[in-house]
Amino acid sequence: MAARxxxxxxxxxxxxxxxxxxxxxxxxxxxxxxxxxxxxxxxxAMTLRPGWQxxxxxxxxxxxxxxxxxVFSITDTALVEVTDEKLRFWVDDALVTRTSVSTxxxxxxxxxxxSNWTDNDEGADAVSEWITGGYMRLTGxxxxxxxxxxxxxxxxxxxxxxxxxxxVVSAGSCLIRVGSTTDLDDxxxxxxxxxxxxxxxxxxxxxxxxxHLINRKTVYCLVDSVAIEGSGVMSITTGLLPExxxxxxxxxxxGDILFIARGTTRPPVxxxxxxxxxxxxxxxxxxxxxxxxxxxxxxxxxxxxxxxSAAAPTITLTASKGIFKSTNVGSLYRLTSTxxxxxxxxxxxxxxxxxxxxxxxxxxxxxxxITLTGTGFTGTIDLEQSVGEEGSWxxxxxxxxxxxxxxxxxxxxxxxxxxxxLSAYTAGSVDMTLTYSTGSITGIAKVVSYTSPTVVTAVVxxxxxxxxxTDDWAESSWSDRRGFPSAVAIYxxxxxxxxxxxxxxxxxxNYYSFTDIEExxxxxxxxxxxxxxxxxxxxxxxxxxxxxxAQGAEIIARSNSLDxxxxxxxxxxxxxxxxxxxxxxxxxxxxxxxxxxxxxxxVFQIDASxxxxxxxxxxxxxxxxxxxxxxxxxxxxxxxxxxLYMLRCDGIVVVCT
Numbered sequence: 001m002a003a004r005x006x007x008x009x010x011x012x013x014x015x016x017x018x019x020x021x022x023x024x025x026x027x028x029x030x031x032x033x034x035x036x037x038x039x040x041x042x043x044x045a046m047t048l049r050p051g052w053q054x055x056x057x058x059x060x061x062x063x064x065x066x067x068x069x070x071v072f073s074i075t076d077t078a079l080v081e082v083t084d085e086k087l088r089f090w091v092d093d094a095l096v097t098r099t100s101v102s103t104x105x106x107x108x109x110x111x112x113x114x115s116n117w118t119d120n121d122e123g124a125d126a127v128s129e130w131i132t133g134g135y136m137r138l139t140g141x142x143x144x145x146x147x148x149x150x151x152x153x154x155x156x157x158x159x160x161x162x163x164x165x166x167x168v169v170s171a172g173s174c175l176i177r178v179g180s181t182t183d184l185d186d187x188x189x190x191x192x193x194x195x196x197x198x199x200x201x202x203x204x205x206x207x208x209x210x211x212h213l214i215n216r217k218t219v220y221c222l223v224d225s226v227a228i229e230g231s232g233v234m235s236i237t238t239g240l241l242p243e244x245x246x247x248x249x250x251x252x253x254x255g256d257i258l259f260i261a262r263g264t265t266r267p268p269v270x271x272x273x274x275x276x277x278x279x280x281x282x283x284x285x286x287x288x289x290x291x292x293x294x295x296x297x298x299x300x301x302x303x304x305x306x307x308x309s310a311a312a313p314t315i316t317l318t319a320s321k322g323i324f325k326s327t328n329v330g331s332l333y334r335l336t337s338t339x340x341x342x343x344x345x346x347x348x349x350x351x352x353x354x355x356x357x358x359x360x361x362x363x364x365x366x367x368x369x370i371t372l373t374g375t376g377f378t379g380t381i382d383l384e385q386s387v388g389e390e391g392s393w394x395x396x397x398x399x400x401x402x403x404x405x406x407x408x409x410x411x412x413x414x415x416x417x418x419x420x421x422l423s424a425y426t427a428g429s430v431d432m433t434l435t436y437s438t439g440s441i442t443g444i445a446k447v448v449s450y451t452s453p454t455v456v457t458a459v460v461x462x463x464x465x466x467x468x469x470t471d472d473w474a475e476s477s478w479s480d481r482r483g484f485p486s487a488v489a490i491y492x493x494x495x496x497x498x499x500x501x502x503x504x505x506x507x508x509x510n511y512y513s514f515t516d517i518e519e520x521x522x523x524x525x526x527x528x529x530x531x532x533x534x535x536x537x538x539x540x541x542x543x544x545x546x547x548x549x550a551q552g553a554e555i556i557a558r559s560n561s562l563d564x565x566x567x568x569x570x571x572x573x574x575x576x577x578x579x580x581x582x583x584x585x586x587x588x589x590x591x592x593x594x595x596x597x598x599x600x601x602x603v604f605q606i607d608a609s610x611x612x613x614x615x616x617x618x619x620x621x622x623x624x625x626x627x628x629x630x631x632x633x634x635x636x637x638x639x640x641x642x643x644l645y646m647l648r649c650d651g652i653v654v655v656c657t
Contacts, residue, residue, distance in 0.1 A: 011040045013657065014623045031622075040657055042641050049655075055093050059083050059235065064246045066633075070258060070273065080258070080271060082249065084242055086235040091276050100231035101158040103209075105150060108226040110134045120147040120212070123348035124375075124429040127310035136223040138174055138215035139310040143349035145175075145216040146310065149182070152209040152228075160205055162277065164229035167198045167213075169282075171448070172221035172459075175214040178202055182210045190214075191274060196282030197236045199229060201275060219459050220313045236281050241266070247632060248583060250487045250539055254495070254511065259284060264483040264499050264536065267330070287461045288444060289514035290504050290526050291334055291474040292482070299323055300469035301335060303445065308460040309345035315458055317445060320469065322453030325481055331447045332476035333458070337465030340436040342419065348429040350379075353421040355463050356390055357436045362412040368436035370420070371404045376428030383407070386417045393419070440472075441465025442517060477502065477526075487549075489540035492565050494525070498537040498548060501529045503557060503573070505566065521567040529555060529573055538583045541593040545608040548573070549581035549595055554606055556614050576614035579604055587636045587644055594619065594644055600630035603646060603656065619644075619656055626654055 015031035022028045040046045058065040060083045067090075070078040079090040089096040106116040114130045121128055125141030128148045138146035165188070167176060172195065178188035187202040187209055202209070215221040241249060241262055248263035258271040272280040304316040317324075317333060342354040359366050372381055380400050384393040397407070409416060420432040443464030449457040478484050485497035485504065495511035497504045505525035507513040514524045529550065539549040546557040546566070554577035559570045580598035587594040591609040596602070602624065608614040620626060631654075633647035644656040 010035065010038070011045045013040045014626055016623050016625065019622060039643070039655055042657060055090070056095065059086055059088055066246050066249060068249070068251055068258065068260075068271075070253065070271075072256065072273075076276075078273070078276070082240055082246065084246060085239060086237045087240065087271070087279075087281060088233060088235045089279055096234045096277050096279070098164050098229040098231050098234050099161055101161055101163055101228065102155050103152055103158050103163055103204075103228050105152065105211075105226055105228060110136050110223070110225070114148060117148040117150050120149050121145075122147060125310055125346035125348040125352075126216070131222075134224070135170060136213070137220050137313070138172075138213065138223065139220040139308075139313050140214075140216035140218060141310060141346065141348060141352070142216065142218060142344075143352050145214040147212060147214045149210065149212045151182075152204075152211060154204045154207050154209060156207075158204070159207065160203060162201055162203045163209075164199050164201045164234065164277070165211070166225075166227050166229050167193055167200070168224040168226075169193050169195050169198070170222040170224045171195055172215070172217070172219055174221040174223060175212075175216075176200070177212045177214070179210050180204070180206050180208070182212075184210075193280070194270075194282035194285070196269070196280060197238070198280040198282075199234055199236060199278065200280075201277040218308050218310075219461060220308070220310075234277075234279075236279065238269075238281050240269070240281075247585075248486065250585070252488050252490050252495075254490055259488050259495065259511070261484070261486050261488045261497065261499070264486045265480075267478070267480075267484050268488065268497070286506075286512050286514045287332075287446075289332070289334075289516055289524065290477045291332070291516060292477050294474045295471060298471060300471045301333065301473050302469040303335060303458075303460075303464050303467055306341055306443065306460070306464040306467060307343050307345055311346055313459065314448060315445065315460060316451075317447070317456050317458050319454045324447075324450060324453050324456050326450040327481035328447050328456060328475075328479060329450055331479040331481065332444055332461070333447065334442060334444050334474045334476075335464055335470055336442045336472035337440050337470055338468060339466050340434075340439050340441050341466050342434045342441070342463065344420065344422075344432045346375075346429040347422045347432055348425065350422060350425040352425075353384075354419050354432050354434060355441070356386070356417040356419040357434050357441075358439050359409065359416045359418060359436060360414070361438060364408070365438060366411070367406050367408040368418065368434060369404070369406050370399075371433040371435070372399055372402050372420075372430060374402055374428055374430040377430040378426035378428055379422060379430070380424040381430065381432060382421045382423045384419050384421055385409070387411075388415060390417045393421075395423075398423070477504070485537075487537050487540045489542045489546065491540075491542035491546045494566075496540055496542075496546065498540055500536070503527050503529070503537075503548060505571075521565075521569070523568055525566065525568050525571050527557075527571055527573060536583070538581045539586045539595070541586050541588050541595075543588065543591045543593055543608050545614075547593050547606060547608055547614075549586060551598060552580045553578050554581065554595070554614070554616065556608055576608075577604075577606060577616040579616065582631070584631055585634050587634050589636060589638075589642055589644075594634075596627075596631045596634065596646070600632075601625075601627045603627065603631070603644070 012030040068080040081088040123144030126144040126146040128146040177185035177190040268284040383397040444462040445458035485499035494505040508522040548555040584596040646654040
């Protein structure tokens with residue numbers, strides 16, 4: 001009797017021991033019950049897994065670490081090392097480090113004053129000053145900037161050696177520029193520094209470096225410290241996440257910026273790169289939303305002023321009932337006025353303008369008031385008109401001295417916009433005001449401190465329209481009180497955030513705008529999921545359609561037709577799977593998404609490329625226990641072939657080919 005040889009390749013991977021008896025199934029015959037350190041190949045037999053290479057130690061030897069890939073191009077990559085205390089940056093398999101130099105700032109912590117920082121404020125409406133707490137406060141005037149400068153002396157041994165400036169901004173934002181002369185920015189090109197920590201590298205070639213901090217916005221900036229970095233590995237201490245919630249980090253990259261969601265209890269942040277050795281970590285802010293539904297009660301809010309300025313950097317918001325909490329610090333409040341007042345405080349630069357008023361109606365209903373009050377002022381103020389819409393401005397009257405008068409254009413039944421502009425300036429300053437009793441202006445204020453349930457302090461981000469009480473107001477959706485988004489993605493030129501039962505999409509090509517008072521297909525999107533156990537959204541994955549991974553279901557955000565873009569009027573959320581997801585990073589491969597279900601022990605594939613639908617399949621169906629006790633991390637490898645890696649909590653990595 002002839003013998004038959006069987007060659008077992010074991011190239012179909014692992015199968016549960018309950019299925020090994022099915023020798024009649026060819027796939028089972030080529031599978032193994034246990035397969036450690038062997039990787040099946042799509043083409044050919046299994047091979048020994050590649051070895052690991054030791055690159056370096058993490059910042060912690062006992063805590064959790066997460067690596068976030070930064071991929072600007074195929075040849076321009078980095079790894080951001082995240083621990084519960086700090087960030088470090090790996091470039092070309094080496095940590096970004098700083099060289100020891102003797103260069104130093106004088107009085108870079110502003111403990112008692114701003115000595116050694118030259119006052120170069122650009123006009124009377126821009127003020128740089130020291131304030132209690134050890135801060136440099138910069139409040140601009142719009143056109144003019146509040147500006148402080150210091151010249152660094154570079155010793156001969158430190159010339160042509162890379163330096164780094166560390167700037168900590170505690171509130172608002174400012175500009176920094178560093179040059180080889182006071183008028184140049186050839187060392188550090190003028191760039192904006194948001195609230196956070198910045199480590200900016202430059203290489204001085206001469207004996208001096210001229211450092212300027214500038215803020216032209218009327219919203220103040222608080223600079224906490226400025227210093228030359230010490231030698232050693234560069235790290236940014238952030239307390240980004242407690243160790244036990246480090247896996248809640250979700251991120252998406254756009255150019256040189258990583259947008260990061262940190263769970264529903266922590267505000268989102270950005271990691272910014274300006275060069276391979278210059279990095280920042282700042283808070284992510286939108287200054288125009290998103291907002292919760294407008295107030296429908298009789299409760300009113302009264303602002304103490306309509307603008308922020310150097311003369312009065314903050315205002316108070318006073319509520320008729322106790323609506324504020326200490327966790328409202330950071331909240332936005334949108335107030336819509338009755339009547340329109342626009343104001344420019346201490347204008348002291350040519351081309352400074354007020355916001356506009358919108359005049360409509362007939363006869364005396366079109367009358368508005370012009371008020372000009374100067375202090376040592378020499379210059380010309382123009383009243384400008386634009387018919388139908390803002391933009392085509394025409395000068396219709398001018399003044400060179402104080403005045404308070406009314407104006408009626410007689411253009412019955414036409415909509416006309418008016419503003420005041422300082423067209424010529426020589427000296428002094430002037431307050432410019434237009435007041436119109438009809439219509440409304442919608443402004444936005446940001447809470448910076450809490451006083452009581454009825455009183456908070458705020459800065460004005462968008463000029464308000466009146467100091468009268470208004471019941472037409474709304475509170476922002478994101479704050480310590482209301483929570484924050486827990487997932488982020490970029491899809492169809494919008495930045496999407498999601499959290500709790502909401503999905504928010506930014507304006508097209510503007511990742512910082514979430515206003516809901518504009519109309520059109522390019523305006524922001526805001527939707528509630530509205531059903532099911534969706535109290536936590538774990539991830540967003542942009543494939544051919546946008547997939548939302550919630551605790552109890554997988555939901556597709558789709559338009560009415562597969563190839564139509566999502567818009568505010570063409571946005572539908574449809575549940576396609578009820579497996580539910582775990583708070584573990586999903587994996588994207590072409591048009592497919594792979595996710596860990598809510599048990600944290602099974603892996604599913606979701607294909608949302610079908611016409612108006614999705615298909616979900618389990619990848620671990622033949623080895624249902626391979627991911628026990630649970631999966632905590634995931635990753636994707638595309639070469640030499642696509643492999644999915646799932647890290648278990650016991651340190652074992654499961655590989656799916």
